[in-house]
Amino acid sequence: MIIRVRRSAALRLSGGILLALTGAAWGQATDAFLNQQRALEEQIARQLDREMTVDQRTTFDFGGSYSFYTFLYDDGINSSRTLRRSDGRLWTRVGLDGGTHEGYARARMSYLDFNAGDAFEQDDNYLRRSLPGDDNDWEGPQLERGWYQFRLKNAMRAYGHQNVPYDLRMKIGRQYVEFGTGYALSLPLDAITLTGELANFEVTGLMGNTIRSMNDIDRTRPGSHDTDRNFFGVQVRYLGLRQHKPFFYTVFNEDKHDESPERLLQNFDYDSHYIGFGSTGSIISSDVRYGMEWVFEGGRSFGDRRFLHHDEIDAWGFDLLLEYFMPAPTKPHFLLEYMFASGDPDRLGSPTDAIGGNRKDHDDTSFVGFGFRDTSLSFAPRLSNIHIWRAGASFFPFEKIEVIKEIELGTDWFLFTKHHDSGAVSDELADLPAGYLGWEMDYFVNWRLTSDLSWTARYGAFFPGDAFSDQTSRYFFLTGLTWSF
Numbered sequence: 001m002i003i004r005v006r007r008s009a010a011l012r013l014s015g016g017i018l019l020a021l022t023g024a025a026w027g028q029a030t031d032a033f034l035n036q037q038r039a040l041e042e043q044i045a046r047q048l049d050r051e052m053t054v055d056q057r058t059t060f061d062f063g064g065s066y067s068f069y070t071f072l073y074d075d076g077i078n079s080s081r082t083l084r085r086s087d088g089r090l091w092t093r094v095g096l097d098g099g100t101h102e103g104y105a106r107a108r109m110s111y112l113d114f115n116a117g118d119a120f121e122q123d124d125n126y127l128r129r130s131l132p133g134d135d136n137d138w139e140g141p142q143l144e145r146g147w148y149q150f151r152l153k154n155a156m157r158a159y160g161h162q163n164v165p166y167d168l169r170m171k172i173g174r175q176y177v178e179f180g181t182g183y184a185l186s187l188p189l190d191a192i193t194l195t196g197e198l199a200n201f202e203v204t205g206l207m208g209n210t211i212r213s214m215n216d217i218d219r220t221r222p223g224s225h226d227t228d229r230n231f232f233g234v235q236v237r238y239l240g241l242r243q244h245k246p247f248f249y250t251v252f253n254e255d256k257h258d259e260s261p262e263r264l265l266q267n268f269d270y271d272s273h274y275i276g277f278g279s280t281g282s283i284i285s286s287d288v289r290y291g292m293e294w295v296f297e298g299g300r301s302f303g304d305r306r307f308l309h310h311d312e313i314d315a316w317g318f319d320l321l322l323e324y325f326m327p328a329p330t331k332p333h334f335l336l337e338y339m340f341a342s343g344d345p346d347r348l349g350s351p352t353d354a355i356g357g358n359r360k361d362h363d364d365t366s367f368v369g370f371g372f373r374d375t376s377l378s379f380a381p382r383l384s385n386i387h388i389w390r391a392g393a394s395f396f397p398f399e400k401i402e403v404i405k406e407i408e409l410g411t412d413w414f415l416f417t418k419h420h421d422s423g424a425v426s427d428e429l430a431d432l433p434a435g436y437l438g439w440e441m442d443y444f445v446n447w448r449l450t451s452d453l454s455w456t457a458r459y460g461a462f463f464p465g466d467a468f469s470d471q472t473s474r475y476f477f478l479t480g481l482t483w484s485f
Contacts (some may be wrong), residue, residue, distance in 0.1 A: 031426035032075055034215055035380035036476070040373060052104040067330070069480020073378065076429045076474055081118040085480075086111045089144070095246075097158040102149045109140035141372070142213070145188070147173030166279040167197040177206060178371075179235045179249045183319050183383075184274040184295045187214075189231060192483040199449030200240030206233040206251070216257060217368055220355035221268040223260035230254040231370075244281035250274065252297070253370065267307040268354045272299035272368065291321040302359030304349070311358050315367035317341040317383060330399055335392040335412075339375070343385020345420040351384035352426070376414045376440045378476035382426035389415040406448040414440040418467065429468055436465035447480055454482045 029088045049413040091106035153167035171193045178186040191208025200457040204461040208231045216227040233251035259268055278293035295317045300310040318340045342368040349356020351366045358364045367384050374380050375388060394410030416437035418425060430437060442460040449455060460476040 031382050032378070033073075035375065035382060035426075036073070036377065039374055039377075039380070058263075059093070059095040062090070064088065064090040064483065065482055065484045067482040069478060071478045073476040074474045075473075076427070076470060076472070082115040083118070084113045087298040098154050099151055099208065100155040100158050102151070104145060104147055104149075105143070106145040107141050108144045109142070110138070112137055112139065143174055145174050145176070147171055147175045149204075158322070167195075169193075169195040171195075174211070177208060177231075177322060179204075179206075179233060179251060179280055180276045180295075181280060181291045181293045181319065181321075183293045183317055183371045183373065184276055184297070184369040185231070185233070185251050186465045187231075187370055191219070191231070197239070200238060202237040202239055204235045204237075206231060206235075208311055213284040217338055217352045217370075218268055218270060218354055219398055220350070220353040221257065221259045222260075222263050226257075228255075228257040230256060241281070243283070243286075244279050246277070246279040247278045250276075264307055265307050266354060267302040267310070268312075270299075270301045270354075270368065272297055272301075272313055274369070287325045289323045289325070291319070293317075293319050295367075297369070301358070301364045302354050303346075303362070303364065304354065304356055306354075306358075308375075309362065309363045311364040313364045315344075315365050317367045317369060319373065319410045330395040330397055332395045333393065333410075337390040339373055339383060339388040339389075339390070340419070341369070341383040341386055343367070343419040343423040343425075345422045347385070347424045348422070350426075350428070351382065351424050352357055356424075361425070374412070376412070377458055377478075378463065379414070379416065379427065379438065379440050379460075379476045381416065381437075385419045385423045385425050387417045387419060404447070408444075408446045410444050412442040414442070416440075416465070421467075425467075429470060430464075431469055432467050434466035437464050437467050438465035452484050454484075456482075 009405055065088070067085075067087040069087075072080060073178065074080050077276060087108065087110045087124040089106060089108045091104070093102070093104045095102045097254055116135055119135045128317060134252045151167065151169050153164060156164045157161055171191075174190050175193070176187070177189045177191055177193065188211055189206075189208035190211060191206060191289050193204060193206050193208075195202060195204045197203075210227045210229045210231070212226045212228060214227050216225055219225050231251060232250060232252055235247060235249035237245055237247040239245060250273065253271060255269045255271050257268075274295055274297050276293055276295040278291070280289075280291045281435040282289050297315040297317070299313040301313055302312050319337070321337045322335070324334040326334070342365050343351060344358055344364055346360040347356075347364075347366050348359065352368050358366070369383060371383070373388075374381060374390075375383065376390075381388075390412060392410065392412035394408055396405065396408050398407050416439065418435045418437060421435040422433040424430075425437065440460060440462040441457070445456065447455045457479040458477065462474040462476075464471050464473070
């Protein structure tokens with residue numbers, strides 16, 4: 001048996017954010033705040049998940065990390081908010097028989113400290129306010145990941161001493177699930193996934209439930225703003241092409257969350273299904289990579305003041321990403337992306353909530369997914385009733401100077417417009433029936449100071465467009481350190 005201590009993968013992040021936030025702390029927070037937290041969480045959690053490998057017959061690994069950072073921003077409601085957060089993680093992994101059996105667990109505990117009056121709270125009418133004494137809190141300890149996996153191909157190699165042209169993987173527990181490129185579904189779930197590979201086809205089946213502490217898409221539902229949804233789905237991916245991996249999937253979402261107390265003359269259920277297809281890979285050369293996904297959404301929802309008759313969901317989304325990793329000194333990286341999510345002109349208050357939602361007809365054309373995309377630092381809108389154009393670049397300008405060679409500098413620029421001028425977007429301050437939402441410029445720096453210590457900083461500035469009666473610019477700043485042990 002081999003026991004190996006391995007340092008946390010968090011420090012091997014070069015282009016990603018090293019810090020993590022969660023979205024369950026302060027009730028009726030803005031969508032932008034929740035999306036900002038999700039973006040930070042995605043970066044570190046995905047990297048940790050990707051870098052786990054089993055390369056010995058029997059292994060036992062463990063490690064951890066600690067982060068401290070300061071987070072300052074203007075959400076258009078308060079001129080500024082300040083958050084300081086300490087974030088600790090411990091993880092362990094066991095691998096048996098060359099990866100036949102694998103178990104992984106990662107726990108997190110955080111302390112969050114807002115400046116006085118900056119925390120998000122709510123009253124019974126869902127109005128935002130801050131209450132004295134509620135500006136700091138502990139979160140956790142929480143199980144961030146915890147799963148067991150069995151892999152048939154490795155079992156055949158370990159026990160039968162033969163290589164077989166097929167594989168079957170079964171994974172049970174709290175895990176990250178992503179279909180396609182993650183536009184419609186990209187979530188940690190308590191789930192069972194079965195993945196089979198045969199004749200260049202990979203087929204994945206999903207049966208899972210959301211983690212209860214996650215925020216629901218409808219925050220007007222009375223009672224807890226946690227979520228309770230079942231997900232079922234199948235994805236087929238073709239692996240027989242050298243440069244392209246096309247995929248097709250279907251996913252069903254079943255809303256199991258009941259309001260408490262029940263609200264008369266209003267239902268809140270949102271049951272949706274998604275059909276998606278697309279491809280990932282490279283074009284021209286391996287240095288030019290792409291990702292493309294189309295998603296069609298159906299199902300049923302309930303509009304404003306509707307409880308007997310549901311609305312029919314008829315929505316869609318699209319994403320196209322191009323990246324160029326230039327084979328040149330300083331490792332330049334260029335990015336272009338277009339994101340689209342359909343909207344509903346009758347949703348005047350919110351693209352996702354039942355109260356203030358669809359009003360005039362029974363056709364709900366507002367796209368509401370459970371996926372993830374980087375939609376900027378400051379504005380950070382939800383993917384609904386929106387067009388987003390993004391252009392970015394990054395490089396390592398000091399790669400020949402040993403002390404600072406790990407510094408990466410980068411920028412992203414965003415342009416936002418509505419799909420339907422009269423429809424709502426996730427930012428309630430976009431209160432005018434105009435299509436131009438505005439633009440944003442973001443900048444970042446990452447620096448791995450040592451093998452154990454990393455520093456990051458992020459700055460974003462959003463400039464509102466014609467859809468905002470308040471034309472005040474908004475700013476976002478984040479800086480922090482991560483130590484791995």
